[in-house]
Amino acid sequence: MAFTMQINAQHGRLFLWVPVCLSIGIGIYFSIRFEPAAGLIQIIGGACVILGLVAVLRWRSGNAVILRVVFLIILGFLLAVFRTHSVAEPVLGWRYYGPIEGTVMGIDRSNSNKPRVILKNVDLGKISKPRTPTYIRVSFHSNVGLQHLIPGAHIRTIGSVSPPSGPVEPGGFDFQMYAWFKRLGAVGYSRKPVELVKPPDLNTYSLKLFDLRMRISDHIRSRIKGQTGTFAAAILTGDRSTIDPDILQDLRDSNLAHLLAISGLHMGLLVGFCFALVRYGFALIPYVALKWPTKKIGAVVAVFAGFAYLQISGAAVATERAFIMVTVMLVGVIMDKPVITLRAVALAATILLVLHPESLSQPGFQMSFAATTALVASFEFLKHQTYWQRLQFGRNRFVQPIIALVISSFIAGAATAPFAAYHFNQIAQYGLLANLSSVPVMGMLVMPAAVLAGVLSVIGLDAIPFWIMGVGIDWILGSAHWVAGLNGSVMAVPQGQVGVLPLIGFGAVFFILWKGYLRWVGVGICCFAFTLWTQTERPVVLISDTGRLLGILHNGERALNRSKGSGFAASVWLENDGDRKGQEIAAFRSDGFSDVMKINLYNKEIGYVWPKSTPITDIENICSQVDILIAPNLKDKLSAGCFQITKPYLRYQGAVALTLSGQSIHIKTARQVTGERLWNTWWLRKRADKS
Template sequence: MIEDILLAQRGALVGWVPVCLAIGIGTYFALPSEPGFLLSAYLVLAALGCAVLARVIRIAYAPIVLGLLLVLAGIGLAKYRTNDVAAPVLNFRYYGPIEGRVVNIDRSASDAVRLTLDQVVLSRMSPERRPARVRVSVHGDQVIETFKPGEVLVMTGHLSPPSGPAEPGGFDFQRHAWFLQLGAVGYTRTPVLRMAAPERPTWAMRIFAARMALSTAVQEAMPGRTGAFAAAIMTGDRSAMDQQTLQNLRAANLAHLLAISGLHMGLLTGFVFAVIRYGLALFPPVALRFPTKKLAAICALIVGAFYLALSGGNVATERAFIMVAVMFVAVLLDRRALTLRAVAIAAIIVLVWQPEALTGPGFQMSFAATTALVAVFAALRRFDLHRLPKWTRPVVSVALSSFIAGLATAPIAAAHFNQVAHYGLVANLLSVPLMGVLVMPAAVLAICLAPLGLWQIGLWLMEWGLRWILFVAANVAGQPGALGHVVAPNATVLPILALGLLWIILWQGRTRLLGLAPVCCAFVLWSLTERPILLVADNGALLGVAGPQGRALSKPSGSGFVAGIWLENDGGPVAQEVAASRPGLVREGRKVSVSLNGWDIVQTSGKTALAALSGCDGADILITNQTDDVPRPCMVFDVLRLRQTGALALDVLSNGDLQITTAHSIAGARPWNSAQGPVSPPIIISHVQKERAADATLLSQNNTDQ
């Protein structure tokens, strides 16, 4: 019986290859410590054992062993990639001169110009200790057009190591920065000086310069928000996008139109493929003698590669190009282009090339949408849709595609961004068709007419389409209840949900319905998610305690980025000053105190407040954003200790004990956070220890009085 079920899977096993690789990659990133030589040797021996076993056991069971081999291969790929991108990371706070070559220009969340520099030179630092890249936000009156790709700049600024998660188990920017070879981040408030213009630019620098020049030209020809939108979808340069426009697009679930991803690459290459194929069909001698379909596929591939280079070659665009490249190669090989096999091959290429992409929402959402669309439309082939009126078929296709893609990506978007766009389907139905039939073709027309000086024709058509999309985004986002918020799920929810849905799609036979069990389990786990009672920022400057009205924050301003993440993960984002006005914390000047079921925590800000403290002021835990060398009768988390532990989460257990979970204990001891030292398990303080400590303190006071 089992053998029959396993044998029935033959012919559909290629879809499980990226799944097994992803399980291995996910396992690697979830490990509490970096695999050493001994563990790596065991993994190699296990892989060899699986390879031998697969050749001697029954053929029905061989795929299971090969699946285990692929899981081990996924761990190995992630380990190799981690070592391959290794670069120095700053391990202290630096202030002084910063010199480097401009390799990227964008804007930060605070709308400041942000420069990414390589060939970094820092004062009194040897070359082997310098970060490979740094990212500096430029504050002041300097405009983005001041900076040119490839030029060498010098400034005086602050740099610090990439920060860890804002809370235990949260997004790990340290890991993200590691794979970008970003060794430090910071800011400058001084004028940025140009040391040297680009000399003998590489091809990468030339493409970067061309990209920024095109972005500037588009914005000059099409000023305002539409020009910024046009520059973003043509070149990937979002530096001119204002925050309000971005918020409207996100609230209407149209932010995917801004990122150069599968939709843009598919629309562009599909348009080029259709124009060339049907254009050649107009000439019978050519159409009868040459394979016009394959010629069109080759031209579309070339255009896609050019678009990839021009848009900056970010991860999402590279992934999109791989997917369309697999599709057009299938056309060249006379295979069906849109199949689960093609999606699987694209996923394999991405995971082998960049294993870290698995952890990002871009990879998850793009492959979730593509897999769902291919699977559903393959199932719909059984139904005869020709009975529908001809004019309704495109409408039904667009509506169905938007619904399926939105449904497939909604849990992933909610898990990563803690929000659900309730009117996203309506907004996509009103915008996506126009993107395909007007905006992207007009962009191609503008580029084709540019050498003749007539690109304004294409930009004019493009502007009308983009104005409509921005109009839809603003009106949908302005509707009451347009945006809902959800609690951030446990780290196990998305993997369980993904495995359940993939089982339903990839498994053959009636037993595919077993995939409903993990899907239901994932949503139950999500609904049971409990947020920490008290959160502490890794600089000791901010507290957040959960209460009946939501999380109360210790101050109305400062540490705004961390405060925003906490409130979003709670599923209730509000302004920081609103959260600071909630009850739950007792504020006395620069001292804040809170009581958690009998456990007292005190937090101080500044040297004066810390110096004025007598002992621990009766608290069990003292938190401060200063260095504290004074012996105290309580557990102290000063700024030095917090740099080692990262952010804290405090919870009272059912038996009354206090559990302190550190961000470092969840992230583990990995190369990207090696400066934080070894990992210690969560700290549990029992109420018995608390009583003994109180008795010891009382005895000490009595002895002093005598």
Template sequence: MLFGAGIGVYFALHQEPTWGLCILVLAIAALALLGFRGGLTAGTVALIIAIPCFGFVNATIRTEIVSHPVLERDFYGSISGRVIDIGRSSAGNPRVLLDNVTLYGGPQVARIRVSLTGDEVLPHHIAGRVVLLTARIGPPGRPVAPGGFDFRRLAWFDHLSAVGYTDMPVMVLEGQPSAPVFRARMILADGIRAGMQEPAAGFAAAILTGDRSTVDQEVLADLRASNLAHLLAISGLHMGLLTAFIFALVRRGLALIPGLALRYPVKKWGAVAAMLAGIGYLALSGASVPTQRAFVMVAVVLTAVLLDRPAFTLRGVALAAMLILLVRPESVLQAGFQLSFAATSALVAVFEKLRRYNWWRDEAKGWVSQYRPGIALLITSSVAGLATAPFGAFHFNQVSQLGLIANLMAVPLMGAVIMPAGVVAGVLALFGLQGAALWVMSFGIETVLGVAHWVAGLEGATRGVKAGPWYILPMIGLAGIWMILWRGRGIWLGPTLFAVALFLWQASSRPDLLISDSGRLIGAMTPQGRALNRSSGNTFAANNWLTDDGDPSDRPYAVARWQPRQGQGWQRVSLTNSWHLIAVTSRSRWPSDIPLCDAKTILIVAAWSGEVPLPDQTNECAQVWQRDALKQSGGLAYWLRPDGFTLQTVSDAEAQRPWVR
């Protein structure tokens, strides 16, 4: 917690710290550690001071290590590079990740990501091959609204210099392919899909190889609505199920041989086998950040088994988190890290407390011992769901209200049918006998997808949640940690802090008016929800605005709420508290019948640059925005009051950090 707090302070800074400041922070940490000589209390205080300092410096060093060139302006032309990943965009289009990139006639870059928006079907045999394409790319985008998600920071730590799209064919250049592990993943994924029917085939390829490029979009929507999307991403659940199956298989198999079981530590042999299986799964699945995180957690547990220490403890969870943050300190800001450790910490804490009760212990008799697996599943799903719900709601603005039902039905199938069948299929594939195992796996997957579809279709399956202020997340995290670690009456401070966070979250307000950095997309809050002025274009911004409002409506419904008064080349819409917005859509001349401005009117002239003079009548407007000013400021957010307004722009919220250009 303390190490992560130091990392959080680093990312909260408005400008990049100097190396002089880092040296000063290290000096403070060194002086604090001298407090160890002063006794237990002084030592505790010393650690509270020193550990966040080390986290702060570690994040600074990591930012410097991943430094790479970032494209500063849009580029259109010929591009070549090696394919190191294949995936899908949020719109469902195939996309490729390229390294060793050359922009012909352009600047030097690191990695770029290109979506294929044409009709071309992307063959997986291009994995590891050098390709040539013509694409339009640009720097990673700014937030679509003040305080919104900053993709540039994520791109910086992923070595991503630019993103873009092409609707032209991809040419594969001659030469030997590289990236053998990635090619092996794609070959295995193709083999899985060849032996199964869709949509189970895409699901199986995703959970075994990490290739999600063929997962059906309707399946994805059902999984998200039923809170089963975590089954698709290779994470702690998959790594844990795989290694647990291998551990149990080896340990129990060797235990059947009395000569081995009595003379040798077959339990530790099982742990070693499970560790090797985890390493193989990590490499085969592409070693994505969530998979790395899952492997570290499993490795800590298996190492504890080898050392004859308790496998599941809060110390083990803390050690796993510490190792991950040492290597990838940016993980502390990512939803996957927060969800994983929230669930794991809560589960370990709950089951540690259950072990203290006689009725739960292994030697206990009665109805608990008879139904222990079912009770454990119910407790696991309930605790994990409750622990992750606030973090999921904050990051994804959605709560799956029936997720517990779906998980109780689907997770046992993952552990008892799907993952074991996948392991058996992998072994039998060496002899060409994987057909039966793949059939069993397909049956399990189709059942899980059926559960997801059924739950997603129930009334009230999901509920939208509006975006909260940034400080809500640290409050929720601190409340959870307090409830897990504290002993005694003071534990009620945790629920109190959590309740305060929920109250502040609910009391926060969304902007009354949102305007994109191009000025073409406008979103005005109405009693029915946010109204959008355009049915196409700026799709990412439009979807994000509605999601952050907690509005389940899709874009056509939001456009239907837009009811302006309009003339030739202009629109006027009424806003809250007697405010108005006028948007000039004419590109050639000033509309002759446009309404007069007043002190409660905001004027948007998106098609006109600042060099073009506006009529004197616009001087009466509360604010006037033209194309150049909008491009410089980024998106706008207005909170309108009867006596004035509060304005926030994306540029005002931008920090002076390496990932911000």
């Protein structure tokens, strides 16, 4: 009876739970360790249809809510299944070295700050067309011929590409899954010159748009010099190909990296300025102001401005998400409905989850909707408070915007902090200070000047707006550098358990959406999740998927066996440990490590043999003396009784983690966490192609 009363109390708020239920279904699909067979999917689909019909027929019954919840969860699961199969493209089956040809479809920079391109219409020498990936990504370590990296150009080089790799440690970021939904079938590098095979042929809409983006970027950088112009190009066209890594680090350490990513803030500021410009511009004409629906006209113009910005900025998922959110709100203006409500946020989240279910696991989606939901809920609460209402009148009305800025910056920072800590292993402790000094400049100076520059560039009068924009960006970059340089500006955070973040997200959403005393259950869920986080223990031993890199945790610090090579895995391991030191320092801790060694670890002997030339008899001898043998270049199984981590083992299982469990050592592999899925198992892709 009490539960029924609680359900009835949610009347009018049930729609807010639609994206939550879809997310549960999507999360279930991506967390299971097997790929559902076609027969199972058909059974689930049939059950979904039946549940949907029953929920409609029994709309007003007491069990209808439960039926709808189950229906939406199953629907989310099926949406994820459909999306996963719909983006299927060939994935390279092995490492390839040789000639590489393709059409340039995208340009950015790698983590090592090297030019990087996305290629389509790929030709990989003797590899047959059916086995050739549709898209590959190649980084260039030679400066010869880089002038040919232009939109639509068909280029040739010699390089090495491989299938996308799995997580660098069990439970870590799954690049194979990320690449699958990006339709990347191979990634690699080239140290050879780039040759132009065919000049640019802009024969598709996407290529023409890509070329326009690059031209706009070049124009911006010609008007605003240096890294200031690079930042301006990045926030307007999404082109980060020339941005300085030190500036990126300053923005991350000061919690201002969101200003560089074209997301809700940029879209909201640009669309809001266009809306205000049209509406108040028409207000200057008395006849138009009295006879025309200027508010609705402004909303329509703002939607088109937002769509243009979406196209020019590259239509990334984060920008698409922002466009959907502002469009939903502007449609509310056109239809004379409340604009900024939780229903609008829920509708935007639902649309995005239907279009891109995989975005649920992405930091941008999580942080964007965490901030937006927390802000809308907080200001919905404040608008009903007497003290807040008093600030809207008299002299206090000038104080309210300042207080609102402080509150919104604090709430957005607090809402996104757990997600930033989990995904990026750090918390910017002075992020509130940096945002208070920079976000107003972004809203009142940079984005309005960008809109004016875009309008006036048609007649060649964009110099002054671009100068104003540059002044604002200089202030932002200066603030980021100053805050990042403060003592203790960044706090390193060790990685939490896999289930911690979903628990925090669900607990927070439950607290915000539920009406009644049961909402406090959400706070309990969050507290439980944070407790689990603090009790997370890092693996004692980490082994990369190639076996070349080994990391031993001792006295809270991880020692690495190599100072160079496998740099990405090394950096991720250290970040997940909450260690901001570099690979060279971590390697300095490994006194006594070698390519052939034995390590005593909590009364367990671990052997490591790297050289290919090591005689098999020596390896057999080491195996007989240890409990676990790591021999990454050994292809055959030994007769000795130790547990053997060999080349075939690593090829299938991926990265390995050894953790303590009482007096014993527990072995966990990346494959055990991810399971056999379409994006990491070739025979499942082959079976899916046949079906």
